[in-house]
Amino acid sequence: MNNSFVRKIDWLTVILYFLLVFIGWVNIYSSSITDNTGASVFDFSQFYGKQLTFIGLSTIFIVLILAIDAKFYQRFSGIIYLISIASLAGIFIFGKTIAGQTAWYDFGFFSIQPGEFAKTATALALAEYLSDSQTNIKYRKYQLKAFLIIGAPIFFILLQPDPGSAMVFLAFIFVMYREGLPSTYLWAGLGLIILFVSTLIFGALWVCVAVFLFITLYYLWRKRKKKMVSVLPLITLLIITAIVSSSVRFTFDNVFKQHHRDRINLWLKLEHDPNRLSEIRRSIGYNTYQSESAISSGGFSGKGFLQGTRTKGGFVPEQHTDYIFSTVGEEWGFVGSTIVILLFIFLLLRLLFLSERQKSKFSRVYGYSVAAILFFHFTINIGMVIGLLPTVGIPLPFFSYGGSGLWAFTLLLFVFIKLDANQINEWEDLHEFHH
Template identity: 65%
Template sequence: MSGRKVFKRIDWLTVLFYLLLVGIGWINIYSSTFSGINFSVFDFSQLYGKQLIFIGLSLISILVILALEASFYERFSSVLYIISMVLLLGLFVFGKTIAGATSWYNLGFFNFQPSELAKVATALALAKYLSDIQTDIKNRKDQYYSFLIILIPAFLIIPQPDPGSALVFFSLIFVLFREGLPLYYLGIALLAVVIFITTLMFGTIWVGIGLALIIALFFLMKKASFKVPILPLVSVFVISIAFSLSVNFVFNNIFEQRHRDRFSLWLRLEKDPDKLEEIRKTIGYNTYQSEKAIESGGFFGKGFLEGTRTKGDFVPEQHTDYIFSTVGEEWGFLGTTIVVILFTMLLLRLVYLAERQKNDFSRMYGYGVISILLIHYFINIGMVIGVLPTIGIPLPFFSYGGSGLLGFTILLFIFLKLDANRLNEWG
């Protein structure tokens, strides 16, 4: 497809959402890193200046993505996946440690985080595997291979340690559900989450009592035409209790103290109010200050460059994972609402684009993009406002960082290229 046709067919509404989020993000990065000294906007020694460089590189990457044939992304998806896995493995030898995680390559002028490339490559590889004519997601073997594509990068990232980035890969399971993965997998996942949380809050005994009551309710509700499968229910009960017992062991013996403190803060596990407040102001310091910054913004905010908590560096990492708190303090409830609406409209637009695809690979990749952006958006904002535990993943297109912005840009514009080519066929 010629360049003129690409620019004619590209979904400009999605491009507009992208540009608005990148632009608003940069304004808040500028505000959160501005020291009060009269530096130039184009001072590339400052973080906001460096982000301008990353924005420029992202715009160049868009031109490269749109220039390549759409068939390239499907044809070479497996190669890109293998390269990204090799880069993740290389971190164990050549990686640079930043903030306790060995997740980066030091390229001199730029710290490169290969997990961002791995997200794109994994979404492409999963879409390629699922769209192959012989793949049937209702077949157990194909299900296991699909899970393996997702699990390999996640398990390579967990030991860095970077559990936040690893969690993002699990969001790709939603692609499998869109393509017909049986819903009982979702039931198993939800049951595991519920058991994990209730075990920490109430203990294994109460989990067992609760499960026993639910099973008893099944029997009480049975009718002549409804036969209750006894063996599967007993198996679920036994496995659930075993999992509950393992939760306590993992929490007390494998989790680090800082992880236990974060869960204690999130689930209010600590009964001593004084100790809970101490945890809140130490381990939960970032979230505590972030909440205070957002609260202080009120409805209209304090104004651009007028955030006292932002200027006082009360919120650590405010230009990266906690950038949303700058929006809350300086632009208030009105500003945060606009940002949330923009992200929501972007995601809804991507759902629309994914559903109109003529090519299975394009549709599946589109849902991979949606899944990755959604979990970043949901967890980051939930973390900043204190309703989710601190995990440490950036807000797409918004947070400071070259690897993140480039990764999200590539992720999105590959899909826009595929969408622009949806009326064409390729081999």
């Protein structure tokens, strides 16, 4: 990398990245250290020591990503995607099963989770497809191909089974919407989620009655205003509502697994049997309950670094991974939690700004993909930890312990930083040429 290119790198994004990684490591240290007197930060038998190794390797990884020609990522995006899909398929032959999920390749001294890297591969493949001059996402045949690109990794990740990680790939729908996908898909998706939740809470009959009343009132309002109104779409909406609502309970009871049902029951407060509710809280809901307790005990300014009693007592299981934000809440309180959230928001806003200024459609689509994936992870993880969303088990970017997660998010982000710096470099070279 020459000095000219280094100056083109968006250092604000790089600084935000390293700030989040550093704060994440500090909280991993706090959540995993057993004796805070005289413990070495370089104890590689502990989670915080291993995470230091992962961070060090990530730094080397960053240099390699930035050293590769930016055109490589677009030119070989299809091959990268196919290799990623092959790695997801091969895991069922050569992979390792941990906690009921076949999601890792075990190399002895470390494990790799290909599903994490599949997000970058899918982002590259989708960016290449949407940036093709012949692709018009407004037409269904092009929409189908785009959905297939997104759907292939979802299929294999669901087989692991890891529905939480698979759900993150739905973030690409927002990227497609930015590039011209009809808003009907977003409204349909939102409508299905509302129907599903409403039916579980109120029942299919009352949901259908509510929709019927809404349609009737809408029809009468349009007639009163003497505006044209087509009856067929309204009837179609009512029929679809009836079909979907009628199938929700069957799907929930027969397709969802028991632990998925327990998580949703706890989230929506659908379980009223005190004995069953107590059992769920001791099992599926235990992590969330302890996490909420740890965060609420932190108060406004927190208990202080290494002073979290629930963190020190190991009350929150897997606190160094998916529930790392609970350490922030207990030891740094509302103030620290707000700072972390603001750092993530600044990073997301910066990525959106950089994406909009891209002159290459490939770079723009990829940039929006990065922002969408990080937004999904950030929102779902923190929502899960504070009890606003059901537990789905996905890491907090740059924070949660683990090599695969940190390396995958680093790859995802710094490929875009490379693309952004390269387009500035090319624009300035062209400008100098014309003068």
